[in-house]
Amino acid sequence: MKYYSEKMNRLVTQLSMLPGIGQKTAEKLAYHIVKLPKERSVALVDAIRDASENVSYCKICFATSDEDTCPVCRSQNRNHRVIMVVENDDNMAQMERSGVYDGVYHVLQGAIDVMKGIGPNDIRLKELMIRLRDDVDEIILATNSSVEGEATATYISHLVKTLGIKVTQLASGIPYGADIQMVDGPTLARAFRNRGEV
Amino acid sequence: MKYYSEKMNRLVTQLSMLPGIGQKTAEKLAYHIVKLPKERSVALVDAIRDASENVSYCKICFATSDEDTCPVCRSQNRNHRVIMVVENDDNMAQMERSGVYDGVYHVLQGAIDVMKGIGPNDIRLKELMIRLRDDVDEIILATNSSVEGEATATYISHLVKTLGIKVTQLASGIPYGADIQMVDGPTLARAFRNRGEV
Numbered sequence: 001m002k003y004y005s006e007k008m009n010r011l012v013t014q015l016s017m018l019p020g021i022g023q024k025t026a027e028k029l030a031y032h033i034v035k036l037p038k039e040r041s042v043a044l045v046d047a048i049r050d051a052s053e054n055v056s057y058c059k060i061c062f063a064t065s066d067e068d069t070c071p072v073c074r075s076q077n078r079n080h081r082v083i084m085v086v087e088n089d090d091n092m093a094q095m096e097r098s099g100v101y102d103g104v105y106h107v108l109q110g111a112i113d114v115m116k117g118i119g120p121n122d123i124r125l126k127e128l129m130i131r132l133r134d135d136v137d138e139i140i141l142a143t144n145s146s147v148e149g150e151a152t153a154t155y156i157s158h159l160v161k162t163l164g165i166k167v168t169q170l171a172s173g174i175p176y177g178a179d180i181q182m183v184d185g186p187t188l189a190r191a192f193r194n195r196g197e198v
Numbered sequence: 199m200k201y202y203s204e205k206m207n208r209l210v211t212q213l214s215m216l217p218g219i220g221q222k223t224a225e226k227l228a229y230h231i232v233k234l235p236k237e238r239s240v241a242l243v244d245a246i247r248d249a250s251e252n253v254s255y256c257k258i259c260f261a262t263s264d265e266d267t268c269p270v271c272r273s274q275n276r277n278h279r280v281i282m283v284v285e286n287d288d289n290m291a292q293m294e295r296s297g298v299y300d301g302v303y304h305v306l307q308g309a310i311d312v313m314k315g316i317g318p319n320d321i322r323l324k325e326l327m328i329r330l331r332d333d334v335d336e337i338i339l340a341t342n343s344s345v346e347g348e349a350t351a352t353y354i355s356h357l358v359k360t361l362g363i364k365v366t367q368l369a370s371g372i373p374y375g376a377d378i379q380m381v382d383g384p385t386l387a388r389a390f391r392n393r394g395e396v
Contacts, residue, residue: 002269003261003268003269003270003290003291003294004261004262004263004268004269004287004291005263005264005265005268005269006264006265007245007248007249007252007264008249008262008263008264010245010248010249011245011246011248011249013245014241014242014245014246015242015245017238018227018230018231019226019227019230020223020226020227021227024291024292024295025218027288027291028217028218028288029216029217029218029219030249031262031286031287031288031291032216032217033216033246033249033250034249034250034253034262034264035253035262036250038250040215041246041247041250043212044212044213044246045243045246045247045250047205047208047209047211047212047213048209048212048231048239048242048243048246049239049243050205050208050209051205051206051208051209051228051231051232052231052232052234052236052239052243054205055232055233063201063202064202064206064229064232064233065202065203065206066203066204066205066206066232067203067204070201070202070203071200071201071202071203072201088229089202089229090225090226090229092201093201093202093222093225093229094222096201097222181222181226
């Protein structure tokens with residue numbers, strides 16, 4: 001039988017639709033959330049609404065951002081002549097957490113996946129090529145170590161090399177088949193330092 | 199450096215304040231939430247607000263509920279003469295998921311914790327004693343197997359036994375399916391002491 005009320009049930013349902021949140025975790029979170037002091041639950045609701053309503057992409061690197069450009073692209077402390085190509089925001093976040101990289105990013109927001117009918121035009125690849133009209137010293141490929149990630153990297157490296165721009169790829173050392181966001185910092189840092197020209 | 203925008207940062211901060219949600223999970227959730235279709239993020243926000251604004255406790259068992267009484271206390275299919283005493287909503291939910299129990303509950307919303315200055319008057323114990331004025335066949339103690347949980351169970355069992363009501367406690371022993379070499383000493387000792395004839 002249902003042992004909690006209708007509104008609790010709605011909240012549990014909504015929470016359990018989030019990635020990595022099962023039924024049990026959703027219940028635990030729901031019990032916690034409904035008991036938050038008024039100002040805390042209002043802050044949570046406002047944060048979700050504000051971030052959701054304003055979300056868009058950085059017009060330079062296409063990281064998810066609610067501002068015109070993301071903090072990395074705006075920063076004077078980053079090397080804007082080195083661009084690391086990643087599949088998604090989570091992977092960019094993981095690289096940032098490793099603290100080893102001071103260039104900028106290009107977030108493809110996907111990977112080429114022939115089986116799913118996702119081609120080069122379905123990810124932010126055209127936008128990357130447009131960026132290459134400016135002075136760029138190096139493109140670092142940091143797509144996932146999966147069939148789709150590797151295919152995407154290969155495709156991009158062919159394109160970019162025709163422009164005479166140096167292309168490197170994160171060193172192997174990342175376990176085969178692993179998603180970059182699951183890789184620990186030291187491994188990621190080593191893969192970054194050992195990157196080789198392709 | 200901060201690699202995501204101010205509003206994303208606020209959302210990540212809010213999410214990471216929830217139990218069991220670390221920085222990385224909070225970021226992952228935030229990236230997911232801001233990309234939800236409008237109607238999905240509105241549904242999430244509404245669910246949180248509605249459940250939070252209306253939350254209170256079941257006036258019978260003190261389970262968290264946004265209705266006057268909880269579904270279990272309202273049910274005609276439950277045995278209202280057997281009351282299981284639990285510390286919190288999560289523990290009640292876990293027992294319900296097991297599907298083995300058809301009585302009702304009393305949710306203490308805490309446990310006696312002398313070190314933290316939480317005494318019998320700081321949990322829903324008085325409310326339990328009031329319920330015992332009605333016909334009750336059995337009180338089942340299902341507090342956690344911790345110092346506080348055990349102290350609370352002992353305290354309640356003394357109180358309830360003086361009323362001549364049967365008091366039982368969930369059996370303590372080896373978890374179902376466990377390899378004995380993986381079971382810790384205290385658990386094994388208790389399983390030995392509580393051994394039953396077969």
